[in-house]
Amino acid sequence: MSFENMAPLVIDGVKNKIVLLVMDGLGGLPMEPGGKTELEAAKTPNMDSLAEKSMLGLHEAIRPGITPGSGPAHLSLFGYDPLKYVVGRGVLSALGIDFNLQPNDVAARGNFCTVDENGLVTDRRAGRIPTEEGQRLCDLLLQNIKIPGVEVFLAPEKEYRFLLVIRAEGLSPNVQETDPQVLGKKPLIASALDKKSERTAEIIQEFVSQAERILVDESPANMLLLRGFAQLPDWPKIPDVLNLKAIAIAMYPMYRGVAKLVGMESPAAAQSYDEEIDMLENFWEDYDYFFVHIKKTDSYGEDGNFEKKVQEIEKVDALLPRIMALDPSVLIITGDHSTPCLMKKHSWHPVPLLFYSKMCRPDNIASFGESACRRGSLGVRFPAYELMNLAMAHAGRLEKFGA
């Protein structure tokens, strides 16, 4: 059960605030047997002392063993079962580069690729061309592609990846992906998979044909592949279903974008941790729910830089007094997933979770780390998408179930 069965109360006034502080990729692993994780190695006096008055646990965004991407991991923390609320890859690409996707647009993730003289794919990533080369090719295509009645947007992401958005009347995204996924085959035809998507399929196929002619003399990127055709999902929104006015405070577009999908506002991007907490303070009276996102813990995890990840955690610990001074009803400190420096990538390991509220039954464990969290009352595999229920309850914002 996520929010579907919940009966939110209408709460007036300025109390009952909920703060979700996400250190991206927080969960870690010891670098050697018997060692400490990143969070355990960090000196976090403020979090340790808050832990004593809180419930601890480890959460799972999806299911045991499943490594989440950033989109599903955050949706889960926001109360949306990520197996039920699936975002298309094209939409995630748009969110990731802050593209202002409109409800009728169809977005796709593109790869520049290499094909041989027979049109068979020989490299699905065109030798991982540099980002500048991707930018140049996107510009080249944009200048030359003309499809009557259709607006086409192209934007480079990283290296060989780009975002394609088409804007026209009557689009629908159920179109065959063109990426054959294996080498030695031709790109697939973007055929319609249902009646409603026929016009969209024709537009995309026309785009692909024109692109093929424009790229023919380029090297190594002489063709492109498209997948993840998707439109903005029309999901229940947090302000509507939970009576929560919600704000996302983040430095990167991806996280502000995912938050907007569920009805959060995100008036501006922050430039630093201090600015994030400034925004929290400045918007305190205007919102009920605050999602604060810390990116660099994940970045240093992906770099495998244990020491730097530890330092970032310590920087966040130093921000805690400013947050607590606001007297939130509920403060959740956690990650969206684990990014152990040992692995240099996202992982499936359950994520440390600290849940503070005056209405919680405290675990009296004065330490915030993976081992401490294992002994906490939220258990070792708390479903992340049930956190929203728990936050609503502790903030006095839920009706009881049954008379």
Place this chain on the structure above:
Amino acid sequence: MSFENMAPLVIDGVKNKIVLLVMDGLGGLPMEPGGKTELEAAKTPNMDSLAEKSMLGLHEAIRPGITPGSGPAHLSLFGYDPLKYVVGRGVLSALGIDFNLQPNDVAARGNFCTVDENGLVTDRRAGRIPTEEGQRLCDLLLQNIKIPGVEVFLAPEKEYRFLLVIRAEGLSPNVQETDPQVLGKKPLIASALDKKSERTAEIIQEFVSQAERILVDESPANMLLLRGFAQLPDWPKIPDVLNLKAIAIAMYPMYRGVAKLVGMESPAAAQSYDEEIDMLENFWEDYDYFFVHIKKTDSYGEDGNFEKKVQEIEKVDALLPRIMALDPSVLIITGDHSTPCLMKKHSWHPVPLLFYSKMCRPDNIASFGESACRRGSLGVRFPAYELMNLAMAHAGRLEKFGA
């Protein structure tokens, strides 16, 4: 999985008895940081000593953060997933005042309310009129309302609330509730929401029209609102699906009523804890499953009376030797939900759970309280509706699953 997937054995003889001892609202909170909960503060030498031979844990009736009403909370303990087995509010009202609801009756929860000269609701609870005034208005309506071919029953609950039951041929409860839920609107029309419920809707609308005329000069309760139209649910019964002859031993009608919904018998209401244990002894040979309900732990929780709630728990502890003398195969001691004195109402906090059986793998924790239960082998969020499976298994009453 609740009982739907279980394959019960047919057990002869007088052994393999299961006792479920529910202290209503047992779960609690410390009154100040670092303090003890009600159960932890209580001196419970008998339960502590039984705990050492038992499994401990914390259970959840519904889902994290969801505060259960008494009906769903007990259904869950009886093995019925409360999100699947939903009881209408009208039926709960009938159970709560021991009304002998028949299978074809339609019951509703009523509110006396106040409307202005234009018929717009100005107070959904008519200023919370005293229970005696509710009684007088019910009597007044009963004496004057006549609907040919229909029996109408009205009974006061508490203050402005009452139970309405209509008895006639061919009723069906899918009727629009008349409570607009907000002020400044007229009561809604009790229209049929499906073909089968048309006659019922007509009867209810006729009832409302007559009541409106009868109440017009009353003050402040000059109108009524109806919601939760419902019939007795036709659910699988414990004796049929589990081969358990089951009895409910309780002092209050609500709990005997919910137990009857799932096929328990309840020959008589007990007048005291001692009488409850007398009944347990007297009926020991005649039943397989005994639900024993203790009410006052919840009542003192709702009063916020920590000391009295502690005392009630201690009284129950003193009863334990008499129960153990009967040598049950399984004894479960728990609550239906938490009612922390700190909050003075039902809450979502997981509920302490002691599961004793000679066949269990004991936790060797010689203490029964929230912190001890957190360390137990049943975990921190055992789904209450799986307790019945566990009890059946430990009583040797379940077949294995698969060959």
